[in-house]
Amino acid sequence: MRVTVQYMGQLGHLAERSEESRELPEGASLLSLLEGLSAQYGEAFGHIVFTGENRIRPSMMVLVNDVPVEKTTPPVLRDGDQVTLLAAIAGG
8 A cells, every 4th residue: 555654844854855655565554654764764763753662752743634643542554645744843
């Protein structure tokens, strides 16, 4: 199956793109997608997305088809889904 991933903010900088299409096995979860992206784009990317316990950070905004996902129970993805990743920015 094929999904589209949109990278916003710092994640786009680390991935060196704002959007890409990814081929995944049928029944792949959002978590497995994020783990694959972290492996491909490096430690800094993974640190932004995941806590030390390999859970999606509470500060991450993750949308599937423009609907925010529950990070404690990431959904199974379907063909044609659009996943948007946005890391919160801190500072002042």
